[in-house]
Amino acid sequence: xxxxxxxxxxxxxxxxxxxxxxxxxxxxxxxxxxxxxxxHSQGPQYIIHGLKNNETNEMASLIITEDRKSSxxxxxxxxxxxxxxxxxxxxxxxxxxxxxxxGKGTKLSVIP
Amino acid sequence: GxxxxxxxxxxICKSGTxxxxxCRSLDFQATTMFWYxxxxxxxxxxxxxxxxxxxxxxxxxxxxxxFLINHASLTLSTLTVTxxxxxxxxxYICSALELGGASGYTFGSGTRLTVV
Numbered sequence: 001x002x003x004x005x006x007x008x009x010x011x012x013x014x015x016x017x018x019x020x021x022x023x024x025x026x027x028x029x030x031x032x033x034x035x036x037x038x039x040h041s042q043g044p045q046y047i048i049h050g051l052k053n054n055e056t057n058e059m060a061s062l063i064i065t066e067d068r069k070s071s072x073x074x075x076x077x078x079x080x081x082x083x084x085x086x087x088x089x090x091x092x093x094x095x096x097x098x099x100x101x102x103g104k105g106t107k108l109s110v111i112p
Numbered sequence: 113g114x115x116x117x118x119x120x121x122x123x124i125c126k127s128g129t130x131x132x133x134x135c136r137s138l139d140f141q142a143t144t145m146f147w148y149x150x151x152x153x154x155x156x157x158x159x160x161x162x163x164x165x166x167x168x169x170x171x172x173x174x175x176x177x178x179f180l181i182n183h184a185s186l187t188l189s190t191l192t193v194t195x196x197x198x199x200x201x202x203x204y205i206c207s208a209l210e211l212g213g214a215s216g217y218t219f220g221s222g223t224r225l226t227v228v
Binding site: 034042043044046087099100101102105 | 157209217221
């Protein structure tokens, strides 16, 4: 699986948009970009995933660059409950089961 | 959406005893489940891949005789930590994939194991 690079930590003011970057310059054509988050002492929670098109759901938006070498997760209106470690993972989920390999992620702190 | 139940959430055991952790997919069938371990202030480390009806596949450095995995049905995988030692104290997390589902892997809530 391709490796990802994320900043170790970020702060965001409550109510503002949180933009979390991820570099995945070695991503291959059949690998998806997944985002999960982990709130302290809980299991990771799925947020969103995409292949090459931008995606949006009730939690977040995912913007993937045209060359697919980087992406940005956007939480449009961050709340205190969004404080967590956010993991960007690339994995081939095209057919059958696939593994998720977690890096160190970005610790997002939402500040009142 | 897909739900994975993990039990127990916390367990304290004495050195030398064994502990079993259960991971259930509640509303879907999972032919493959994964077991992770997470030490404080570290990321999740994949321990093994649990395949229904067959032997688990362990990651390098994980002792298969110490961490016994049984995936006897499409909705249940168990991890047994045998002859536990204090260094096995960690946060253990399982995950399962609903094939064809829209939300990737679903994770359990984790089990905090403390060996005293």
